[in-house]
Each structure stands twice: as C-alpha cells, then as structure tokens.
Amino acid sequence: MNEMLEITIWQLVSAYIFIVILLAIVRWRKIPREKEIVIATLRMTIQLVLVGYLLMFIFENEKMIYSLIVLTIMETFAVYNIFKRTKQKLSKDLKKIIALSMVSGTLFAFIYFDFVVVQFSPWYDPRYFIPIAGMLIGNSMTGITLGVSALVEGFTSRRKEVEAALMLGATPNKASQGIVNHAFDSAILPTINSMVGMGIVFLPGMMTGVILSGAGPLDAIKYQIAIMLGITGSVSLSVILFLYLGYKTFFNKYAQLKL
C-alpha cells in the first residue's frame, strides 16, 4: 500500500494563493465581501487545525467515551444549527420534535451502520466512528432544515386549504397531507440528486479521503456505496420522523389549526 503524499507547510501556504486571487477579484469588482472572505478563511483554517489536533488526540487514545462525547457534540451542534438556519419562528413543541427526530433518526441509522453494515471494531473506533457519524448527522441536518422550512411555510401559505379541509371533517393528518408530502419531497431531494450525480459529477469527500489515504478505488467505492445508502437511510428516517410528529404541533386538541 502506498503512503499518502506529504504536504509540506510551504506547499500548504501556497494554496492560499486562491484566496488572494479571490480577494483581488472582489476588490476589483468592488464587491463588499473582503471581510467575510478573510474571516471565513481564517475560521476554516483555525477550526480544521483545532479539529486536527483533537482528532489526533482521540485517535491515539482510542476510548469509547471520547467517541461518544464527539457524537454528542455533533448532534447538539446539528440541532442548534437547524434552529439557527430556519428563517421562520419555531414553536417550542416543534423545536422539541426537531431535536428528537434529528437525534433518534441519525442514531438509529448510525447504529445499524456501525454494527451491521461496516462492523467497526471496536464499535467506537474513532477512525470510522467520527467521520461516518459526521456524514450521517450533517446530511440529516440539511434534510431536516429543508423539511422544517417547507413545513412551516406550507402551513402559513396554505392555511385556508387546511381549514377548508378540517371544516369538512378531515383529520389533521389528511388536512395536512399535501403540505407534509411536499415538505418530504424538498427535504429528501438533495440526497436523491447527490446519489444520481455520484461518481460522475463529483467524487465525494469520503471517497476522496479513502483514495488519498492509499486504498484502491474499488475499496473506496464499496465504502462510498455503503455510506451513500447510510446517508439516505439516515436522512429519510429523521425527516419522516420529524414530519410525522411535527405536523401535529400545528393543531390543538380540538383538531383546530393553531395560530
């Protein structure tokens, strides 16, 4: 097996030329984004360096508790990120449902992946545990964010339709069917699209990583297929859970639409 090519610190510095070019362009075009670009670059660098050291520490001290702590942090961050990225105001109940479905959906898919599909050994092996959990959580986070927006937007813009249906004796479930299906569609679409483009439009991070680390492309692809299926499972599970529990928060016990 060939080792991964080392990048020297000076080679790495030379990569920042891309940012310099970008800065030159925005200055020339008078686009007021210089500050954001610099901040984003700095953040990316600092965050990755910190994570690098953190991972180094965790990989060297292979302990169950570290893997679990990282998992908890990722879940928490993902839930807060959903709250932050949703433009509309969210009710307390809906926030609870978001957290619940995010955590249980990803965990269920991840546990299956860990113990049945890839069978990490030990099961908390941070080299697999952390990046794969990260991918499932990250994709579910995006899916739920899209689902939340579509659901809240749907209940706002199609309120009259839902009310008309209720007035004729529809259950809240039936009255919100159109909205829920539409929200599921928009939440799941990016995942489906990325399966379609897989390997042709882009070589995803996972595979790039595996190839760079010296494994053969066929091994990398096996991993990629597994992870893609895992992501799809995790996203659909958490989104379905969210929508199925979430639409109910828009109704009170008298099956009336809450304001």
Add this chain to the structure above:
Amino acid sequence: MFEIQNLKYKDILDINILELESGKVFCLFGESGSGKSTLLKIFNGMLTPDEGVVRYKKEKITQLDPVELRKEVVMLGQDPVVFEGTVRDNLLAGLRFSGENEVTDQEMSSLLKELHLEKELDEDATKLSGGEQQRLAFGRVLLMNANVYLMDEPTSALDEGTETVVMDYFTKNIKKQNKTVIMVTHSKEISEKYSDRIIYMDEILTKVGVHHE
C-alpha cells in the same frame, strides 16, 4: 339541534341563549364584523368558546370528537377554497376527507349542470373564475352526506340569476332530506325567500358594556 348558553368568545361574541331546531333553514343576518363567521366556526368546532356551553344534539361540543362532529356538521367557509387538481378532484375532496363513498362521474356532471357550472370534470380547477370556484366549493359540500350545512355567504360572488338557480336547487334538496342549514347572507331577499327563520346578530348578541360593569 344547537343550543347556546352564556357563550363568550373573545370580545367578539357574547350570546346569552340561542336555540336552533333541526330540519330548518336559518339565515344569519348582521353587519360586517358582527361575528357571523365566528359563530359558524364555533358550531363546526373550528373555534372553541372561552366561556359557556354549546350543545349539538344535547351533547356539549367540547366533549364530542371534533372530526366526527365536522363530518355531521360540515361548513363552507367564506372564502371559497379550491384545491390543486381537477374539477373532479375538488368535488370529491370532501368525500375523501370524511371517508365517505365517492360518487360517479355522472352524478358529478349532473350536479355541475344544476349549479350552472358548465365545466368538464377533467378541467384544472385552479383556472376557474372566482364565481365558478365558489360554485365548485359549494358543490363539494353538497355532495357530502351531512346532517347540518353551515354556509358562510355561499353565493356572495354570484350574479342574481345564478344565485337564484343555486339557492333554489340547494334548498329544494335540503328540504327533501329534512336537513338543517345555517346560512350567512347579506341579502334580504335571500333570507326572506329561503329561510324558515332569520337570526339577527344584533338581537342575539348581549349588548357590549352590560357585562363589563
């Protein structure tokens, strides 16, 4: 059929007592903003009073299953709603919501004719005009086999001729089946011509101020 005692809803409704018998056509008459739509929604379980008791067939509305109540006491809202899809989808929507058996194309076509709505069942319902959409929403409710029909200004967007056609057809069928209708209207002629009893909002509402002393 309905009984109200000491009902209060926000500062919109304050009704001491009101009794509506079954098998009749009632017209609710009152100025804009007097709470007619609000009252219909309370009968339909879409709103719950803050105080007081509303009974349907002797049972407190709050103790009934709201969905079961609405299947028996259907309501046509003030703004006609058209669902995405064809005219057929829209006519069947109510039956599908409430889980009743669907009707045949023939029955639907003849209903459209009665409502002077000369459209094909396969036509896109969202492209209909305002008045056509109102008749479509009306037809959807008529197809349902309910006990009470709550109609909130069902003919507001229609010209007089069409209004008469629709109302004649509606009341004729309702009377035949001995159903109850509570209908909001702004038209004196409609209420006088079709109703068994006219309910004036300003007569049933307790005057504001009396209860605030």
